[in-house]
Amino acid sequence: GLGLTHKKNENFGEWYTEAVVSGEMIEYYDISGCYILRPWTMTIWEIMHDFFDAEIKKMKIKNCYFPVFVSPGALEKEKDHIEGFAPEVAWVTKSGNTELEVPIAIRPTSETVMYPYYQKWIRGHRDLPLKLNQWCNVVRWEFSNPTPFIRSREFLWQEGHTAFATKEEADEEVLQILELYRRIYEEFLAIPVVKGKKSEREKFAGGLYTTSVEAFIPNTGRGVQGATSHCLGQNFAKMFDIRFENEIGERGMVWQNSWAYSTRTRHKHMLTLVTSNPNASRLDQGDAEIIGVMVMVHGDNKGLVLPPKVASIQVIVVPVPYKDADTQAIFDACSETVRMLTEAGLRAEEDLRDNYSPGWKYSHWEMKGVPLRIEIGPKEMANKQVRLVRRDNSSKMDIPTSNLVEQVKDVLDKIQKNLFDVATQKRDASVKVAETWEEFTLALNEKKLILAPWCDEMEVEEDVKKRTKGEMGAAKSLCTPFDQPELPTGQLCFASGKPARKWTYWGRSY
Ligand SMILES: O=C1CCCN[C@@H]1CCCn1cnc2cc(F)c(F)cc2c1=O
Numbered sequence: 001g002l003g004l005t006h007k008k009n010e011n012f013g014e015w016y017t018e019a020v021v022s023g024e025m026i027e028y029y030d031i032s033g034c035y036i037l038r039p040w041t042m043t044i045w046e047i048m049h050d051f052f053d054a055e056i057k058k059m060k061i062k063n064c065y066f067p068v069f070v071s072p073g074a075l076e077k078e079k080d081h082i083e084g085f086a087p088e089v090a091w092v093t094k095s096g097n098t099e100l101e102v103p104i105a106i107r108p109t110s111e112t113v114m115y116p117y118y119q120k121w122i123r124g125h126r127d128l129p130l131k132l133n134q135w136c137n138v139v140r141w142e143f144s145n146p147t148p149f150i151r152s153r154e155f156l157w158q159e160g161h162t163a164f165a166t167k168e169e170a171d172e173e174v175l176q177i178l179e180l181y182r183r184i185y186e187e188f189l190a191i192p193v194v195k196g197k198k199s200e201r202e203k204f205a206g207g208l209y210t211t212s213v214e215a216f217i218p219n220t221g222r223g224v225q226g227a228t229s230h231c232l233g234q235n236f237a238k239m240f241d242i243r244f245e246n247e248i249g250e251r252g253m254v255w256q257n258s259w260a261y262s263t264r265t266r267h268k269h270m271l272t273l274v275t276s277n278p279n280a281s282r283l284d285q286g287d288a289e290i291i292g293v294m295v296m297v298h299g300d301n302k303g304l305v306l307p308p309k310v311a312s313i314q315v316i317v318v319p320v321p322y323k324d325a326d327t328q329a330i331f332d333a334c335s336e337t338v339r340m341l342t343e344a345g346l347r348a349e350e351d352l353r354d355n356y357s358p359g360w361k362y363s364h365w366e367m368k369g370v371p372l373r374i375e376i377g378p379k380e381m382a383n384k385q386v387r388l389v390r391r392d393n394s395s396k397m398d399i400p401t402s403n404l405v406e407q408v409k410d411v412l413d414k415i416q417k418n419l420f421d422v423a424t425q426k427r428d429a430s431v432k433v434a435e436t437w438e439e440f441t442l443a444l445n446e447k448k449l450i451l452a453p454w455c456d457e458m459e460v461e462e463d464v465k466k467r468t469k470g471e472m473g474a475a476k477s478l479c480t481p482f483d484q485p486e487l488p489t490g491q492l493c494f495a496s497g498k499p500a501r502k503w504t505y506w507g508r509s510y
């Protein structure tokens, strides 16, 4: 029979893998760390793309496409920017049987590809702001050990790279993009996120500051960096000599941002995350979990649960033929229902396959996470009604065919809102305030998302990592929320006992 064999709250890692494979989102590939994005996932990616692309076009950001190949000279332009990342750069060393004179790198991100041309294109202040984005794939040949925990080695993302004459313009855009990321998570994926600033240790080392939207997975008690928007300051302008002549003839360096969200997904979810690379978290910038987070937050033991806004099929219509009933009339009613819903702009399909029973079809489409099912059988035909079954809470309702479209739209909106409300309630229930080390370690072991007063000293963050090292992985700061609670005078840092400067979210992460 259909349905998942693993339970979400018994073996999360196996449940996740089974949900994405049985839900026909992902197919694992014969090269480890690589996977196939099937149409069921690609539709979600396209819907988010269409929203984000339209929004950045309103901001006069232009799409471009730079080569996937990077010369060694370009990649190693600045030793310290690249040195921590070198082990994960993939190289082309030969074509056919011929060794290449010079090996060529595959882009892991595109700063070193694009910025030499920013240097060439930006001369005067009239060339600013230069605001480009590209939708592409990137490759990072990460080795994580032990092998069971694998990060995807190739993933799709968008990477925005903008240059401004002033810091104010850069600061403003960082937050505009971050708001778009929040909307993608909250309005499309129905996932609550926290907007905040990364610590000095967790930020993109090549930048000035990093902002992010942070999601949380209550089942595993792990935070996930959903997307990042960095202000690079003038660091890359210095590296690549990107200067401009301002109105009064002075030559100043540009202020830059870069921002990304991606399809990056983890495989073989292990409850224990052990990496040999002590500063592993330091290297991970711009990687988002966007596909994985949606599955992890909303999925259940029957499989995927797709928010209507991003569902490839929002309504599946299933005929329920009965021995002496007029089967053709039932099939026609299903097709007519799909036609009406499609005409109203909904993504609806009928499953008229005669080699599967209605029951089989119910669990098949539930496993794929279709938000709403419509059943039409002899009773429905007689009463001029249809039966609606919601995927999020399994509730059933009979509605008249007279105002079917309006009712279906209304139920889909209710499902979208309910998914967000339930996820928010679960995330909020996972938040725990900790003012002392004891409270912190207790909350950590309860798989909580911890809000703690912190002195904001990097060594203290290093110390927290050391003191919480263990089978389940160490704790780290997730972000300092822009929405800061009151900090009472005299409040002490949970880890150092020094005067606290801010409230920061902490937890284990992927
Ligand atoms: O996170 C973003 C947004 C989109 C553009 N890039 C930034 C920072 C990426 C940080 N990062 C992240 N990973 C990397 C991996 C590499 F192999 C490598 F050579 C460089 C990097 C690297 O710079």
Ligand SMILES: [Mg+2]
Residues within 6 Å of the ligand: 140, 142, 283, 284, 285
């Ligand atoms: Mg990385």
